[in-house]
Amino acid sequence: MPPFRRPRRRSAPATSLPYDKAIAPTSESKPLPCTTAHTSETVAVGRIDALVDGHLLAVDSDRVQQQVASACPKALTSYLGGSVKSLRLSMIRPVWFTPTVEDSDAGADWYRCDAVVLAGTSALAELRSGIRNALGDAKARDRYAMCGTAAPDDKRFERVLCSAKHSWRAIDVVLFPEGAYPGEKKVRAAGRSQCENAGADVAKDPLTFEWGYEWPTKEQWAMGQAFGRCWAPD
Numbered sequence: 001m002p003p004f005r006r007p008r009r010r011s012a013p014a015t016s017l018p019y020d021k022a023i024a025p026t027s028e029s030k031p032l033p034c035t036t037a038h039t040s041e042t043v044a045v046g047r048i049d050a051l052v053d054g055h056l057l058a059v060d061s062d063r064v065q066q067q068v069a070s071a072c073p074k075a076l077t078s079y080l081g082g083s084v085k086s087l088r089l090s091m092i093r094p095v096w097f098t099p100t101v102e103d104s105d106a107g108a109d110w111y112r113c114d115a116v117v118l119a120g121t122s123a124l125a126e127l128r129s130g131i132r133n134a135l136g137d138a139k140a141r142d143r144y145a146m147c148g149t150a151a152p153d154d155k156r157f158e159r160v161l162c163s164a165k166h167s168w169r170a171i172d173v174v175l176f177p178e179g180a181y182p183g184e185k186k187v188r189a190a191g192r193s194q195c196e197n198a199g200a201d202v203a204k205d206p207l208t209f210e211w212g213y214e215w216p217t218k219e220q221w222a223m224g225q226a227f228g229r230c231w232a233p234d
Contacts, residue, residue: 015040015114034130040095041131044075044113048098059104069224072096072113079115082135088227089170090135090144091118091125091161117144120160146170152214152231162234168212169234172198176216176226187215187228195230202232209233 015029015038032038050057050064057064076094077087093116099108119125134140147166150156160166174191176182182190191213199211212231 015042034127037126037128039124039126040114040116041127042112043079043094043115043132044072046071046075046111046113048109048111050104050109059098059101064098068096068098068111068113071111075113076115079132080135081133082141085173086135086141088173088229089146090141091146091159092116092131092134092144093118117161118159119164121158125161146229147234148231151210152212152229167233168231170214170229171202171232172230174213174215174228174230176228178226181218181221184215184218188213191215191228191230195228198230199232 015031029040031042034041046068048059048064049067050059050061052063072094076092077084080087080092082090095114095116097112097114098104099110115131117125117127117131131144134144142162145162147160147162147164147170148168149158149160149166151168157168162169172194174194176187176190181187195211195213199209200206203209210233213228214231215228216225
């Protein structure tokens with residue numbers, strides 16, 4: 001894998017990454033100004049704390065990777081200027097990069113947090129300007145909002161930006177307490193009332209309306225998604 005290079009500029013740049021490179025653990029893509037076309041924007045850099053009880057952990061150890069996986073989403077929320085809820089209702093996602101094992105052994109101890117905007121299941125949107133504070137106001141939030149090509153339980157469903165052709169929109173977030181996965185039956189039942197109420201709130205006719213609920217699977221829960229989403233026709 002290509003090595004990670006510590007950004008030389010204090011204000012980290014953007015990069016042009018394809019989807020598969022954005023989800024890779026390391027990157028050597030050349031930096032670009034955020035005013036040019038790009039697909040990934042650096043929101044923070046930090047130093048890995050790999051020393052535990054006098055022992056230096058490997059950069060690919062679970063503890064080190066979890067440290068970065070925890071730090072970057074927090075940095076992204078601050079960078080975007082919105083709430084955690086607004087981020088979860090958007091197509092903006094955090095990705096992060098660490099040194100290769102070889103570079104880490106040579107002394108590299110930096111990680112990089114980037115923001116990408118999904119344009120579909122496995123594609124990144126091309127950005128023409130920076131996205132700092134992109135979720136700070138309603139107009140900006142709508143530009144990056146999450147929509148669907150069909151209801152979330154439809155086989156044709158695909159997440160897309162609301163600027164693309166769509167028929168449903170994510171409208172609310174159902175939160176669950178931390179802990180073990182409660183099971184599909186419980187998470188499925190937990191959000192029904194909240195999503196029905198959310199659907200009624202945005203419906204033109206509160207007596208006749210549709211709503212949808214997308215609950216987290218066990219696999220998604222294990223990856224940190226302890227929340228569901230409410231949907232409504234748009």
